[in-house]
Amino acid sequence: MRDKWQPKPGDRVLRPRLTRRFRLRRVLDIPALFSAGYGNVGGSIYYALGVVAVVALGATPIALIAAGIVFIFNSLTYTEGGTMIPEAGGSASFARYAFNDLGGFISGWALMLSYIVTISISAFTIPPYLSYFWPVLKQPVPGTALAMGIIVLFMVLNIIGIKESTKVNVLLIVIGIVTQVALVITGLVLILMPHPQTLMQNMFGEGNWPSTTNLVFGIAIASLCFTGVETIAQLAEETRSPEKKIPRAYALLIVAVLAIFTSISIVALAAMTPQLLADPVNGWARDPVAGIVANLPSATLRQILAPPVATLAAILMITGTNAGIIGSSRLAFNLAAQRQFPRALNRVHGQFRTPYIAIAAFSLLAMLILVPGFFAAGFFADLGALYVFGSLLCFAMAHASILSLRIRRPDIPRPFKLGWNIKVLKRELPLPAILGLLSTSAVWIIVVLTQPFSRLTGFAWMVAGLVIYYFYRRRAGLPLTQTPTIETHAEV
Secondary structure, three states: OOOOOOOOOOOOOEEOHHHHHOOOOOOEOHHHHHHHHHHHHHHHHHHHHHHHHHHHHHHHHHHHHHHHHHHHHHHHHHHHHHHHOOOOOOHHHHHHHHOOHHHHHHHHHHHHHHHHHHHHHHHHHHHHHHOOOOHHHHOHHHHHHHHHHHHHHHHHHHHHOOOOOHHHHHHHHHHHHHHHHHHHHHHHHHHHOOOHHHHHHHHHOOOOOOOHHHHHHHHHHHHHHHHHHHHHHHOHHHEOOHHHHHHHHHHHHHHHHHHHHHHHHHHHHHHOOHHHHHOOOOOOOOOHHHHHHHOOOOHHHHHHHHHHHHHHHHHHHHHHHHHHHHHHHHHHHHHHHOOOOOHHHHOOOOOOOOOHHHHHHHHHHHHHHOHHHHOOOOHHHHHHHHHHHHHHHHHHHHHHHHHHHHHHOOOOOOOOOOOOEEEEOOEEEEHHHHHHHHHHHHHHHHHHHHOHHHHHHHHHHHHHHHHHHHHHHHHOOOOOOOOOOOEEOOOO
């Protein structure tokens, strides 16, 4: 006999009546939340460092620090939203309650683009790291072909029904952090401390400091390192006592990510010139962490560290590829269940019980995005800019949603409420959300104005989604801007 569902701490939130039919089990604790968040955010250093260096050159650490400040604003906003609305939709759920179904769809569709590019960029980064064992994989054609093959493999596995283990994820993240910290300490002791002038030269020397335009764009691209912040909020519905554990998980994530990312970027520029770090063909743009190891002054340490770093990076990128496939299919399933997207994507395979149409459709799109990798030398930076396009739009929508809910529904219980509020027309508006909205919107505009590939592909994606949404809602006899039914649960 099934137990009757009872509200738990953290369920004093907005909930649509539709979701009462099914509740995800609350089984996740802080280690699982942190590992999921760090798996998406922390793993990005294995490719994002090189993408940032392509445009920011010697100012790469500065760009990462500036983007890290925006990351703090984003984390705080997602903490309030995730504890107030502990559902699997993340920013899409925030926007749906704050505005309407159309707002939720726009945020969810932008997030879908980020998931698809996560699949592409994670798979695209695996061959350069594996090139330590097979050098040919660093060439465009075999590397891109292998990346596509990896996507096909995980598309099939996810359709069949492969399951992730939280314990394995936690173990991988612990190993990853230990490896990163060990590499930072080794670099500080053997490279930076004996020759601090090398870092200064590689950062500020002639030809190493970027133009003002590239520095600003470098900060925009550096946002790529922090785009997985959505992950923890999406797991809120499966978290025990989310009002306590989500804030703690985000706090740990902020400290770990900012410390490790800044340290690794500094060590990288102490180990090699920014031109070498930024070269996608003969340098280390696609495998920057491997570049640090390759430039250690000790041959013995190079031989010891190179194989495990290459292997671990490839494993983490494989995990990122798989996470993108799972995330995109799950988000599509959620949008279809909320009648924001055609129900075909909500269809479950009769034997495997997986959303096979969504998995196949978005995996194939991720492969299509990789086609320029066969021949375009600057494609890696374009891929990073496209990733930022979708993610920053989600972040801006999340900040706007929190501000809107503060204005329209100040009565809603907020287990975690952002501080540093300013009063506008008797409403408390959180300064971090205001600064987050302004900064993410500004960076998004910079990407749109300066990156043709990102602009054309990103807007084409959003327009295509809105067209599908319009005709589907009209055919279903639903209003375009329907606001979900809202109810609150008392805390017990």
